[in-house]
Amino acid sequence: MLKKHTALEKNSILMLIFVVITISIGGIIEIVPLFRMETTIEPVKGVRPYTPLELAGYNVYLREGCYNCHSQQVRPLRDEVERYGHYSLAAESMYDHPFQWGSKRTGPDLARVGGKYSDLWHVQHMTRPQDVVPESIMPAYAHLAKKGVNLADIGRDLEALRMVGVPYTDEQIANAYNDAMAQAQDESDYHDGLAERYSKVNMRNFDGNANTTELDALIAYLQVLGTMAELKDYTHDGTKRSGE
Template identity: 55%
Template sequence: MPNFHRKLERSAIGFVLAIIGVSAIGGFVEIAPLFTIQETVEKAPDMRVYTPLETAGRNIYIREGCYACHSQMIRTLRDEVERYGPYSLAVESQYDKPMLWGSKRTGPDLARLGGKYSDAWHVAHLVNPRAVVPQSVMPKYGWLMRNELSTADLSLHLAAQRRLGVPYTEAQVANASADAYGQASPDSSYAGGVGERYGAETNVRAFDGEPGRLTEMDALVAYLQVLGRLTDAAHRQTAAKGK
């Protein structure tokens, strides 16, 4: 075998052909399953898209590198399911562009974080993590309370997501800025449009505790509060298996 390797490495054409052959096999193994992907993705008729405010929060989450310490994919292992809840389904990530499954867990998995803690808890945790979790090594993000959220380009963000397959409507794209403000301002004239375009169960409230002022904290907390709640497919599947 060593002699074969030496001969192959001395032949440029043979070596290139060998590389192409091995790459072709690896490519086939990776690509072939994509032709049957629709058979492996669960159905979720109740699945909704991210609102503009949640989309902005997701962008901030990515910008601040939160994905480097938190995964968003619960494996089928028993200890993970008992700690975090039903394991993640493929359909739950169908509108995540890019996906944030991750594999590093300096902090806990966040796939089912939505609704687990109050908005006030999230704000306090982001402002000073050690105030609520003494052993936390997470950095502070207090400036999110001071930074006003820029909404001028949210329509462009939604339009880009639509080109990638996320089913945003023309009305959702056109009203992105107004809906972002309305979701965090329940007493404003814009709040009603959020429920009309994204569903009556959409969270509409001052996420940072300061009505009338739209901040990056509003956006990030809105995003965290919807994680695992865009569809109830995982919980329904778990309930069906338990029968």
């Protein structure tokens, strides 16, 4: 057996071929299951796709590079759980394309920021971060409150996400613009059906501006982070509570 191994090690071409074959087999075993989400992610009650307005806010979050300083992954370590709350579940980011787990925290983790602060706090934080967190080195994003959010093509965003597995329905796609406007305006002609198409929706004027701005969308996104999953069904050791 050892002699056969020696022949392989002395022939660089043969060694290269076997290395490629070995890596290919390992890669297939690791990667193929990921194309079947139902086999790799346990469904969690309450988790839903983003509403059109939340998705628009997610797009603003990506564009502004917020992920460079903020992660969205509470690791199952005691200090993290005590600071941020329940550790992150895989299903909570199953509809994120791309996911926002992150690997660097210049600022705090945002996986459970939803509902932690008021809308006014977020407005002040984005306008001038140091007004609410004096030691913050975060730059101001006041321009978001002055720019109307682009919702003209939000339906196409939903269609594109459906192609990669996000379960948006034809009805949700057809009503994408109206649903986004309904969520951002507390009193609106667009309200019909929004609550039926999406569960646990925050419907209000998020930034206090009469127009629907990018800040509206961003705050709507931030306020939903970590609030969908019904975490009472899970214990801190990673197991599901009995009877669930």
